[in-house]
Amino acid sequence: EDQVTQSPEALRLQEGESSSLNCSYTVSGLRGLFWYRQDPGKGPEFLFTLYSAGEEKEKERLKATLTKKESFLHITAPKPEDSATYLCAVHQAWDSSYKLIFGSGTRLLVRP
Amino acid sequence: NAGVTQTPKFRVLKTGQSMTLLCAQDMNHEYMYWYRQDPGMGLRLIHYSVGEGTTAKGEVPDGYNVSRLKKQNFLLGLESAAPSQTSVYFCASWGLLNTEAFFGQGTRLTVV
Numbered sequence: 001e002d003q004v005t006q007s008p009e010a011l012r013l014q015e016g017e018s019s020s021l022n023c024s025y026t027v028s029g030l031r032g033l034f035w036y037r038q039d040p041g042k043g044p045e046f047l048f049t050l051y052s053a054g055e056e057k058e059k060e061r062l063k064a065t066l067t068k069k070e071s072f073l074h075i076t077a078p079k080p081e082d083s084a085t086y087l088c089a090v091h092q093a094w095d096s097s098y099k100l101i102f103g104s105g106t107r108l109l110v111r112p
Numbered sequence: 113n114a115g116v117t118q119t120p121k122f123r124v125l126k127t128g129q130s131m132t133l134l135c136a137q138d139m140n141h142e143y144m145y146w147y148r149q150d151p152g153m154g155l156r157l158i159h160y161s162v163g164e165g166t167t168a169k170g171e172v173p174d175g176y177n178v179s180r181l182k183k184q185n186f187l188l189g190l191e192s193a194a195p196s197q198t199s200v201y202f203c204a205s206w207g208l209l210n211t212e213a214f215f216g217q218g219t220r221l222t223v224v
Contacts, residue, residue, distance in 0.1 A: 009152070034212065043116075043202055043215035044155070087154065089213075098143055098162050099170065100204065100213055104154035 002027040006088050006103035013110050016077050021106045023088030024070040032091040033071050035064050037084045038105070044087055047073075078110045115139065118203050118216035125193045125223045133188040133219050135203030143206040144186040145170075145213070146178060148199040155202060161186055193223045 007022045025033070032051050036044035048057045050066035057064050061082065063074040073086055089102045116137045125131055135144065142163050147155040147170075157170030159178040167178045175197060177189045186205075190197060200220050206213040 006154075032211070041218075043217050046212040046214075049211045089155075099157060099160065100143075100145055100206070101157060101171075102147070102155040104152065 002090075002092060002099075002101060004088060004090055004101050004103040006086075006106050008106060009104070010107040011109070013075075013078055013108070015079055015110055015112050018074070018076045018078070020075070021073040021086055021108070022070060023073070023103055025088075025090050026069075027090050027092045027101065029093045030090055031093045033066055034089040034091065034100075035062075035071070035073055036087040036089065038087055039084050047086075075108070078108075080110045080112050083108055083110045116203055116205050116214050116216040118201075118219050120219060121217065122220050123222070125190075125221065127193060127195060127223060129193050130189070130191050131193065131221075132190075133201055133203075133221075135186045135188070135205075135216060137184055137186075137205040137214070139205060139207060139214065140183070141205040141207040141210070141214075142183075143208075143213075144180065145204045145206075146176070146186065146188045147202045147204065148172065148197075149202060149218075150199050158188065158201075193221075195223045197221065198223045 035047040038044045048064040053068045085105045087105045092099045145160040146158040161167045161180040164183040203216045204213040
């Protein structure tokens with residue numbers, strides 16, 4: 001069964017305390033892995049797309065990496081404005097279906 | 113640039129009533145998706161479409177129907193609303209040449 005699992009469910013950090021969020025997946029025909037940020041009451045906002053194992057992408061304090069089984073979102077020296085829910089999604093293309101499947105997210109709170 | 117527009121933004125229904133949620137995109141995207149988001153559950157795929165006139169079931173399709181008569185519009189219908197369908201509904205669209213899916217701002221539906 002196709003599955004996307006994110007951990008931890010919630011994470012509290014002090015400002016400047018670096019950490020990582022995990023997204024593990026078991027899907028057939030992976031075409032891409034996505035990270036989104038979601039603020040309360042809003043739709044998901046795109047952060048990164050990763051296509052192959054070993055790929056890395058960076059944006060400000062965020063860095064996303066991908067292996068064959070999981071992806072990590074590293075947050076370096078976070079600030080309170082980084083507080084949000086971070087969602088991982090996989091694009092599956094198998095048997096002519098093109099599903100975009102999300103994990104349950106990690107709620108990040110960065111305290112000043 | 114309108115992007116992905118969902119209407120309505122808020123709605124309260126009585127049990128047994130019917131309604132249709134509209135998702136409109138102006139980017140000529142092939143793929144469109146309907147998700148529901150409940151607390152702690154992430155985004156769960158209801159139905160999706162890979163092109164005009166085609167639809168497919170996602171993870172939680174029961175109680176919902178969809179139609180994609182025009183490429184730019186994806187409609188989600190509730191024939192007989194139930195309290196369990198109280199949720200926030202998100203629509204997304206994705207083009208073959210894009211590296212991300214674009215989301216609407218969501219529809220908050222309450223069934224009493």
